[in-house]
Amino acid sequence: MTAKVSTDIEPNSSQASMDDKSGVACHVDALQSDDISEEDRAFLRNFPADKKKKVLRKIDVRLIPLLTLLYLFAFIDRANIGNAKIEGLTEDLKLTDDQYNTCLSIFFVPYVLFEVPSNYVLNKFRRPSRYMGAIIVAWGTVMTMAGVVKNFQGLFAVRFFLGMTESGFFPGAVLIISKWYLPYETQTRIALFYTASALAGALSGLLAFGIAQMDGIGGLAGWRWIFLLEGIATVSAGVLCFFTMIDSPSLSSNWLTPEEIRYLELRQQAEPSRRATAARKSKGLNVKVLRAVVSDWQIYLQALIYWSNTVPNNGLKFTMPQIMKNMGFTSSNAQLLTLPPYILGALSAYVSAVFADRFNWRMPFIAVPQTLVVIAMAILAAKADDIKNNIPACYFAVSLACLGLYPINPGGNAWTVNNLAGASKRAMGIAYMIALGNAGGVVGSYIYIDKEKPKYPTGFGASMGFAGLGIIACLILEGSYKWLNAKRAKMSKDEVHAKYTEEELDSMGDRSPLFRYGL
Template structure:
């Protein structure tokens, strides 16, 4: 491995010299003293980091949402599960998920991503496989709970992990790209379920069992390989040479990614005491209910429009395909403009249109109702992606950011807990209760997003006035988002 020449060391040190006048912590392109091609380096990071991490999340979302596909292939009939029991099976997953998100992110901080993330994946793959051999409702219920427990640490862990590699303005696009695996999972889930459905009778197992078994075993296999291709942090990544490592540290100079920050409970408390960290949670809470009700109930909604089970499995693909494309497009726009609020407001409004159509169009027009599910998915997924990356971009301090990210998803998924109880069989086929709640939550999202937008702009104005008044930071390194140089992304 090569060493960094002395003149390049000096250049890098001068690049972040604190003797210059204190400046706003922003994400402008850095002068490159090493001659390294920054765009090529970012492309290499994306290729090394994103395929494995995105695959992990795709399988995670597939293993949690394939219950909707399994229901169409005989799950409830074989296990004698009533309508309300099925809803409780959906709910208990999120109870396990919510309870263990913050502890899992604390464990990530106390261990390493290379060890913790594949271990979680291995555990949930085993649990997902066991769902396929459940013989009664009690066994299936236990498996769903522990699936939530074992999957709880993946998303907040990966979001924190990426913040140690990329600048703040680069995080929206990459978290959104990572989250797009959720919509891809919906598309693949429908295709897989359609194909696996033909395995009915193999080993005397119904098709729904093979959905859980095959997709769970796939997760186990990928988890074992994941120990080899998940990387920790820039300082130890084997695919970087010393000049590249030094350049990554230099371009992250205005963040806390380079800080050596041991775990401390005071930093956890810092997140709990920050009102902004409590606002990011409702931002996702108001999106998680429509997100998970759509992903869990879409196959059922489509069958109620008059389509067969096999047709419904395939018709789940287009809404997710459109959602995936729009998620990436919105993420690119958010990154280029350094804005979050306008894109959340626009995407949520598109989803609102979809639910208004679902609530008002007669059931005799299945084509229009199906089109509205595309509108709903196309609005929900881009908003979720930006909301989930917002706290990562705006919270500084490694432990504080890890805690804030887990808080966001924990509070957010409480909406999913409620959502799993809304699409009750007696409300079929119009589903006014579920659609009405989803619509109300999306409207609430507009209010929460607007509140955050105003609050963050006010915080930025206060910091700007302090800088203009001559207030300077005592340390060269930015260790907290309370630093006068830190600017929040709105």
């Protein structure tokens, strides 16, 4: 972060958002002459509002639907094992409960380990579309191979390599969004493509219902066709990515005018929290930045918030078809009954993000959904033991859980993006936080124990506990940001510059006394 910019503005302030949704006009006057030229400042200040909206719509139309589609495939491929289970996977492969849970959890081990390296590599690519396309084709190929496994060892290997190849997509997508949009534009966009994770649950059940009717065709079981056809679809989507994903303004002259390209590039330069490493790019691994990421306290609180989603959500996603079946429905009807809760979750994620970006305030739009998860899990814990006589209450609770789960991660990711200063730290920090958060997926894979059905005391109890922990982390994070901002505000610019050099302030990034955390 460049100190001179931050002395005069708070880059993530509500005022910035309310003054000008483009996020630039309110910053231009604060820029010093050696940050951008007077001509560039005048260009940003006078860029018409209707053109700002038009260029953002251009980006939205080209980037967000594609990321949504790709994340839809990612979550379908990750979670369709739950649909395959009730179509005979465990019986055909002779899997024990422990072996099935192991296959669920092994996905998250390479998924967590490779997220940070993947984002580091992606940040070096001039054309992110090439890298993202390659990993999507890779995981689609692995997914297809799941349709021909013969035993536990084969399924274990497929799930391991699926986690490895899929690991780079979500943190990469968040990073790409952060390169095109300003901080208070991010959550709505993240939420739009994150809704795919909820829609994937709905579509996965619907697809499984249809594909399972192919049972016996070609001598293959219905669950094998689920993996085969959905894997082939993902490979096709990966190929599409090579040709359709937008890379950067400078490489977009076929759909952006020169004036729009200049505007998009300058507004990123004018955003203080985005400029910490703009002038100094390391050719190798920046160990100092990596150390700053690993030692950053806020990332660990954000990871706890992430766990309040990943533990309950992954457990529920893998188990929801079985919960519906426990109510007494057939496998086909159980697949279809998973649709409405996921659709509610998708709508909840988007609506919550719209209000969070409008008010430029993350905490209540994370903590309230977390509270809904606690309530939902409490209802299930109380009623699921006699689930066939409590179908309305339990189905309502599952729907309420989805309503609460899906706004959490878009809010947490936007909060993280907005409070990491510097391109390198942002790239590594996003991936590191998501990696820590996704470690909760390992826990979520084990909490729903088959022999405990239909009550699932471990599953519902653990989900309630992690959601509660997330609420506490959310409140602590909000309070810490407010306290630090107030503490830093007590130091005048002259006091700060007397104590630190420009280079020292620049290297501090979001730890600089001139940086203000976004709430």
